[in-house]
Amino acid sequence: MKKIYPLIGILGPIIYILAVFVGGALRHDYSALYNAISELSMANAPNKLLMDILFGLYNVFILIFGVGAFLDPDFKSKKFKSGALMLFVIGVLGLMVLVFTQDPRGTPATLFGTLHIALSGVTAALTIISVIVIGLSFKDYVGMKSFSWYSYLTAIFIFLSGGAGAASIAVNSPFGGLFERITIFLFMVWVIVFSYILYKGNLKPVPK
Numbered sequence: 001m002k003k004i005y006p007l008i009g010i011l012g013p014i015i016y017i018l019a020v021f022v023g024g025a026l027r028h029d030y031s032a033l034y035n036a037i038s039e040l041s042m043a044n045a046p047n048k049l050l051m052d053i054l055f056g057l058y059n060v061f062i063l064i065f066g067v068g069a070f071l072d073p074d075f076k077s078k079k080f081k082s083g084a085l086m087l088f089v090i091g092v093l094g095l096m097v098l099v100f101t102q103d104p105r106g107t108p109a110t111l112f113g114t115l116h117i118a119l120s121g122v123t124a125a126l127t128i129i130s131v132i133v134i135g136l137s138f139k140d141y142v143g144m145k146s147f148s149w150y151s152y153l154t155a156i157f158i159f160l161s162g163g164a165g166a167a168s169i170a171v172n173s174p175f176g177g178l179f180e181r182i183t184i185f186l187f188m189v190w191v192i193v194f195s196y197i198l199y200k201g202n203l204k205p206v207p208k
Helices: 004-025 048-073 078-101 109-138 145-170 175-199
Strands: none
Touching: 004 048, 048 078, 048 145, 048 175, 078 109, 109 145, 109 175, 145 175
């Protein structure tokens, strides 16, 4: 794999995390514990253009990284290829979510808001599945069992924190934003670790 792809895979999540912190810091009416990340880029949100650019960059980077991983000749397993393809789709769906923005809290549901929820749900499912299948594919490489187990644990914690976040937001809990951040940041860190492994390269298949 060309080194540019894993570098993009590392840079994308860093941009996303910075966007979340910068976007929240620029708003005095926004709470990282309570408000969803999507509220930073919903229609008429302050600094929406900046947020759209930063979140858009992340999604473009993640889909490019997914393409690079999919085309990597060193990985031929169907599990790895399917996981890489899911990363590409996650990037595409992320760009669509920026178009179909979240409805403001307490307002009637709109078509865009409904599509936002649906796209976010599909993205969440693909996130968990991609982490698992890529983790499974690394069992076939020497010294990579630790990354496989790290991937499984990450998927479990994403599922648990994601469920807690969805439930918290549904009942208007003051901690919905916190659970959502835990969920997404778990994935961001995993992508960075995964990208770094690919950047180092020199993976050797387990002898049959």
